[in-house]
Amino acid sequence: MAVHKIFRNTLVALVGLVCVIYGLASEEVKARTVSTKYSCINCHRDFTAVLQKGHPPVKGKDITACLVCHPPKSTGKPELNAFSARLHRAHQCSKQKLDCLVCHTWQPARIFGLPMQKWTIGKSSRKDMDLLKQIFNSWSSSVFLDALHAKKNVTCKGCHGNTIPISEATIENDRCLSCHGGLEQLTAKTSPLEFPDRNPHKSHLGEINCTVCHHAHRESEVYCLGCHKTFQMKIPGVSIKSSKSTE
C-alpha cells in the first residue's frame, strides 16, 4: 500500500518537474497559490552529494524520501538534529528561494501540510500564505531577529508553536523567556555597567511586551530612544545602517 502510494506520488512529482524547471530557469520562483507537488531530482540527481558523511543511502525523488526517517515533530521546540531548520534554510539561501509548495501541500484555508502526512500544520488563507512566503524569506536571509533565530536552527514553531502562524500573530513574553530567561536572569544579563537603572528589561514602564522592541520580521527598535534620545543603547536584529545611528 505504502509502496503503491510512493509510486503514485513519484508520478505526480514527475508531472510537476516541468513546472519546477520552468520556475528555476526563469529565476522567477514567485509565490504560487495552487497546491502542486514538485520533485527534488531536477537539482539532486543523487542525494548523497548533499548528505552528511555516513548518512544511509536515500532513495526517492521528493520530500517523502526524507520523511520516512525524519517525521515532522510538532513539539514546538528546536529539534536536536535540526533537520527541519537546516532543510528549510538550505532551500531558502541567497542563491535560491524555493516555493513552499515544492515540498508542502496546501489547500487555501484548509490544509498546510506534507505529503503522506495525515495531519495539517495549520490553516493558511491565500492572504496569509503570501505573508508566510515573504516572512520565510526574511527568516532565511534577513538581518532581523527571525534570521538570527534561523542561524540557531529555530524555525517558525520555535516562537509560534505547533501550527503555522497567521497574520497578526503575536508572541507572549513567556515564549521568549523559555529560552532567553527568566526575566530576572535576562535583566541581570543586560544590566548596563555605568547606570544599572537604565536597564531596558527593568524600566519605568514596568513589565512590557518583548515585542515592543524586538520585532522578528522587521527592524527591531530601542523603544526607550523614542524619548531618551541621548541614551546609548543597542539592540540585535537591525540593519548596519540603523545600528550605527544608535551607537
Add this chain to the structure above:
Amino acid sequence: MEKENLVKKDLIVSRRSILKGAVGMSVMAAAGSLALDLTTQKAEASILKTIPKKWDETIDVVVVGSGFAGLAAAAEASGARSQTVILEKMPTYGGNSIISGGSYSSWDDKYHLRQEQNLGDDSPAKWKEDWLKGGDFYSAPELIEVIVNGAAPALNWMIDEGGLEIRKVLARHGGHSAFRAHMAIEAVGRPYTEALKKIGENRGAKIRLGTQVSWIWRKDMDGPVLGVEVTKGNKKTNIKVKRALILASGGFSRDVKMRIAYNPALVPEFNCTNQPGSTGEIIRYAQAIGADALQLAFIQLFPFAEPESGILDVFATYPAKGAGYGFVYVNKLGKRFVDEMERRDVVAYAQIKTGVKPTYSIFNELMMKKMAGEKELEAGVRKGRFIRGDTITELAGKLGIPGDTMQETIAKYNKYLQEGKDSDFNKKITKQMVPLTEGPFYAVAQWPAVHHTMGGLRINPSAQVIDIWGNPIPRLYAAGEITGGIHGSNRLAGNAYPDCVVFGRIAGINAAKEKALS
C-alpha cells in the same frame, strides 16, 4: 426664477437643521444608516460616512486610553459588573501617567500625614480656592468641587485595594497654599498606574495594546454614541458599545500642528515632556460627532525639563517639589529671576525672558533630605544631572556662572529668609524654607517644555461629554487630560492626578449604570 429660489432655499438649510430636523431625517431615512461627521465642510457631505451594518464585536463599556483616567474608569465599570475593555494605541500601557512625576494632591489621606507632621491647615475649600486662583478662574467651579472632595477617598482606594504605597512625607508645590502633594515610594507615576491596573484586572477589565480608535460612531445629534472603529495594524474592525464609551486618551502636547493651531507661540523648537502618543486625535473625533471643546489654547509649559531633550526625569521633579523647602532659581548671570513659589506659567515665561538657556535650581543636601534620600542625590550627580560644588563659588564655576554674582545672590537670599521678607520678588517666606548656608551645594539645569494641554472636551460633574448645544451626548463620557475647563489657564502641580482618578471613577461608575442596548 422660482426654481432658482427653491434651490437656494435648499442650500441655505443650516447644518443644525440638517442634523436635527426633518430634512436630515428624510435624508438619513433614504440612505439607511449614515453616520454623523461634522469634520467635512459641506452639510450634505457631513453625513456620508456610513454606520457599519454589522459589528465585529459588542462590549459593554469601551475605554479609550490606559492612563490614570482610563484605568480608574475601567476599574469602576468592571467593578459594577460591566464587561470592560481598554483600547490603548501605544504598545505599552500607562500613557503619560506611568511616566509622570508622581505627585498626587489631596488635602487629606488615610494616614493624615499633614496633621501628623504639623504641616499646617488645609481643607477642600482652601484647595479649591488655590485651584481656581491658579487657573485664573477659568476652571468650572462645579467640576473642581467634585475633585477636591473625591481626591482623598480615591487615594485611599488605591492604597487599600490597589496596594499603593506612599511616602510618609508631603511636599508643597508652587501655587499651593498647603502641603498636600503625596508621593509614591518611587517618585513616579507607575505605582499609581499599577495600583489602578491591579484593581481593574482583579475586577475583570482587559487592556488591548496597539489598538487605535479611528472613528466614533454616532448617527445623529440627538442619539447616543453607538460604537467605535478600531484600527490594529492594517485591519479595521467595528465595536458596538452596549452601555457607554469613555474617552480618556489624554492631551495633544505631542501634536505640534494642533498645539500651534491653538497657541502659535508654542513653536516646534519647544521640547515636549510627553510620551509620543499624546496627539489629540480622539478630541477631533469627538468634535466630529458634536462634542464641545473649550480652552484649547491653554497649554502648559513645564518649567524644569532637561534642557536638551525635554525629558522630565525624576531629577527634573525636584525644582518644583523643592520650592517649598527653599530651592533658589538662578539664570546664567547668577541672578534670581522669579519668585520660586510662583505658578508654572510664571516661572516658565520668566525663564524664557532671561534669554539664555538654561537656568538652574540651586539647593543643598538638607533640602533634598526633606523629599528624598542620599541615594537619589548621588544618582543625580553620577548621571550628570546634578552638579555639585563644596562652595557656592565652586558650583558657580562649574556652571559657567560668575562666582561673585552668584555668591552675592545667595547671601542676599539667605538674609531674606532670616528676615522673613523677599525684597526682590516678594516670595512668601515660610519656616519650612532652608537657607543655603551649609554645603555641599547642588544645581540642576532646567528649561521649559510643552507639558499639559488644559483645554479639551467639555464635561459636566457626571463626566458626561457635552455637545455644542449644551446637552450631554448620550452614552459618552470623558475624564482626564482630554477634558477641558478643569485646570483653567494653568494647571497646578499634582492636580492632574486627582482630576484623572476622581473623574475616571465617576465616568466608569456612570457608564456601567447606562441601560444596556439590546
